[in-house]
Amino acid sequence: MIEFRQVTKRYDSDHTALAQVNFSLNRGELAFLTGHSGAGKSTLLKLIMVMERPSAGEVVVGGQLLNRLPRRQIPYIRRHIGVVFQNHQLLFDRTVFDNVAMPLEVMGASPRDIGRRVRAALDKVGLLNKEKMNPMQLSGGEQQRVGIARAVVNKPPVLLADEPTGNLDPELSADIMNLFTRFSQVGVTVLIATHDIGLVNEMDRRTLTLDHGRLIAGGSSPLQGAAGGVSGH
Numbered sequence: 621m622i623e624f625r626q627v628t629k630r631y632d633s634d635h636t637a638l639a640q641v642n643f644s645l646n647r648g649e650l651a652f653l654t655g656h657s658g659a660g661k662s663t664l665l666k667l668i669m670v671m672e673r674p675s676a677g678e679v680v681v682g683g684q685l686l687n688r689l690p691r692r693q694i695p696y697i698r699r700h701i702g703v704v705f706q707n708h709q710l711l712f713d714r715t716v717f718d719n720v721a722m723p724l725e726v727m728g729a730s731p732r733d734i735g736r737r738v739r740a741a742l743d744k745v746g747l748l749n750k751e752k753m754n755p756m757q758l759s760g761g762e763q764q765r766v767g768i769a770r771a772v773v774n775k776p777p778v779l780l781a782d783e784p785t786g787n788l789d790p791e792l793s794a795d796i797m798n799l800f801t802r803f804s805q806v807g808v809t810v811l812i813a814t815h816d817i818g819l820v821n822e823m824d825r826r827t828l829t830l831d832h833g834r835l836i837a838g839g840s841s842p843l844q845g846a847a848g849g850v851s852g853h
């Protein structure tokens with residue numbers, strides 16, 4: 621579902637944010653992405669979202685090579701990728717329902733469809749009874765769950781999360797992780813960038829570890845069948 625082949629990203633000539641990264645994640649796989657600050661985690665997620673393009677190598681999502689994807693097709697690809705952020709980026713002048721409905725409105729879905737799908741998403745995260753509330757009235761954990769409902773409302777095959785439990789206590793973090801696990805069980809490919817090593821250890825899942833832009837653990841090379849040690853084509 622997600623494949624990186626020898627991916628290098630340079631923001632400027634003397635600074636390499638990602639170096640020859642190889643890995644692939646299957647449909648329904650849940651994996652963590654860890655590494656020190658500045659290791660390249662956000663850069664890797666941005667390449668999947670086509671917010672950045674690789675300097676070398678290939679990024680493939682859902683069988684589609686993203687490198688030379690025409691600009692006009694980027695919104696179409698993004699619809700297939702749900703994203704959850706640490707600060708959940710909710711709008712506080714709209715209800716919970718309207719926040720979750722946003723991606724469907726952008727796609728031009730009918731009001732009836734929007735109602736059905738927003739309620740299905742809120743039900744999945746256990747917030748069906750809070751649809752009329754303002755996100756400001758909710759706890760931090762509930763706000764994060766609204767962000768997750770919005771990320772999955774159009775049933776994307778890929779779900780990316782950038783520090784989704786950053787502000788939450790361990791119990792709430794475990795709730796959020798259970799949600800991600802359930803999405804992966806129904807076939808969603810989930811990649812979670814986090815600094816929270818305690819959480820990663822507790823979950824005991826595949827973990828991609830970046831160190832100064834190099835993938836030092838958890839990777840696999842579709843070309844070589846082994847991690848690391850690959851020097852160019």
Ligand SMILES: Nc1ncnc2c1ncn2[C@@H]1O[C@H](COP(=O)(O)OP(=O)(O)OP(=O)(O)O)[C@@H](O)[C@H]1O
Nearest residue numbers: 631632636637655656657658659660661662663664
């Ligand atoms: N737009 C940009 N222009 C120039 N350099 C950048 C840009 N974005 C990131 N970088 C650099 O690329 C490297 C990797 O950054 P990135 O944000 O991917 O790391 P990270 O692992 O997500 O860090 P953090 O955990 O602190 O968010 C860093 O050295 C960073 O300064």
